[in-house]
Amino acid sequence: MENILFSPRHRLDEDAERELGRRLEALWDEQKEPSLSDTQRLNSCLEKIPVSSFPAPPDKQVVEINSDASLAEAVQLLAKHKILSSPVRDINAPEDATWIDKYIGIVEFAGIAVWLLQQVKDISGSFRWAPFLPLHPSDSFLTMLLLLSKYRMKSLPVVDIGEGKIGNIVTQSAVVHMLSKFVGLPWFETWGNSTLSELGLPVMKPDQMVKLIEDQPVLQAFKLMSEKRVGGLPIIEKEGNKVVGNISLRDIQFLLMAPEIYEEFRSVTAKAFCTAVRSHLRLKQEASPLLEDVITCQKTDTIEKVILKLDNARIQRIYVVNSHGDLEGVVTLRDIISTFVQEPPGYFGDFFYQVVPLPINSSV
Template sequence: MHERCILGAPIGVDADSSTENSMDRDIGLIEFSSMVLWAIEEVEKAESELCSKSGSFFSMLDQLPNIGRAKIGELARTFRWGPFLPVQLSDSLLHVLLLLSKHRLKAAPVIDRSDSRIVGFVTQHAAVQLLLHCSGLEWFDSIANKPLSDFGYEKRGPVIHLHGDQSVAEGLHCLWKNRIGGIPILDSKTERLIGNFRSTDVRLLLDNDDIFKNRKKLTMEEFINFDARNENSGLAPLDPIERELGALFSAGALRIKSHFLTKMGNPVTNRLSDTLKQAMEKVAESKNDCLFIMNDGQRVVGMVTLRDMIVQFSPPSLESKGVGGVAGFFETAFQQSDCTIENGSIVCDH
């Protein structure tokens, strides 16, 4: 995955070689960042067994075959992956929103109905981008133009954070322990936001052996500054396809190294008075998975993820009785599209 610059991939069961249908073969999706975080956790536990503390991430795994050669299937109880819930080319955006919001997926695989092969992915970024194209429509604006304060993101409790003088190793452990995609980094004296540490940033430890070897000594602030100095270091060449709209939606968000992702020292922020639409536009432009909400004193008071945004627009459970059970803008959307819910399915007159 590192060599191919792939952020996620399907998990297939051991099946007969003649099994070509992805619905019979694939059982889930696995993330590059999660694999690295799990491996580093296991390496830390077994570090006393290592012959040498020097070398790269992969060479260290070679010294610990019980970790480096562990089979994906053996990690099912401790490893984090998403279920394999594909969509078809003919499925609607409403269907995709339902999957991404209800099942905590970062991406839904797209299959070709003719042979059930995977032909692409619809990412959370793609869903947000597509929703933004609905700007100006009543059912979208009625939700998107509300201020962030209306959604109560700041009332969830203290935001999990790290300080700039804490080590990179502590940051890695925090990401794994809390199963989150991003952590704000605060100045230890002023408590002001100085950056963010995202699960996608773990690739820097694989690209630079010195960072990996010194992860227990290197501070988060030094890590952020290193990322800022290496403006284009390690980035894969910009493929022509990435200039296309569809690729910007999905391919760019599925790359380990992306020209579109902002640096760690440039976290995405919004104020409580900003609208949900403004927040969506910021994450869409920056390709980040989350943003931080700031109060008037420039302190972090909340965090909003892509899923938090998608949930506001996701359809209700199809078990709702009639259109009366549909909340938010979907009540208007159903009415405008002449659709109803019958026997747990969406039925349209056209």
């Protein structure tokens, strides 16, 4: 069912991350052209660092899923390794096949949510909706960060073209973890000391947010996430605007793997679902953000503080509340990376011709 090469959820080599931070510091100091803005200066630094410098997990294991896997097997694989997605290996491709023939796509919880709502039993042949967009080791950090932010890629396999295999997988959470190790470096503080409001966050206004009232069916949460293409949403108290919970796409695993929840999955409310999941996790003695109170921040918090909160809790989003605890917005990993880099005009050229299908907001 699976091939284990490495799990991107494992913590990266912290010494390598700190060395990377010092390397960026040196490049930052070299950029002394007064006409450059801070953003242009940082872009220039990131353009000089290849993706091959991004730290791989110490155990160097990659998780792949075979193309003949069932829906249940895919869910079990992602849950077992605590990952959001996995490249799909074509079982009919020979060992010496090129990467484009060897890998047919990526399976992730977003797709599993769609399959559950459509009552699909078998995922074989259903991966193409999630594009496999490879990075080459020689691609730059700027390319990597733009793909993970503006172009909404959640994970990027780094492919060794010569050997036709994946050497690393870069995820949004791995990048934010890397950023957390840059805290305290002078070049980073130029950006890290800015508050959310100064950086234009949260982007989405409260009345634009996708959210669910606690007594609504939890299946509606996954339907909304699928329709609105978001990775999670807040659960709001029945009377008021306070966040009482969070449901993300990865939580769909509990509808499929926890029998006590699956039996009633079409009628269980969001509140009851969260309670049942906590009981299931305690019974299994598994650590999870779902066992903790909802983590929040305020617009006056610095981006540095928010990064540390997200990384410490290993979560994908943080809710912004006012002094009364009322919901004011959400900040995601993608939002944070988006404030860090900006795409230069014409930067990607024909880059996206190597992926099928094209990213939805690609201009090529």
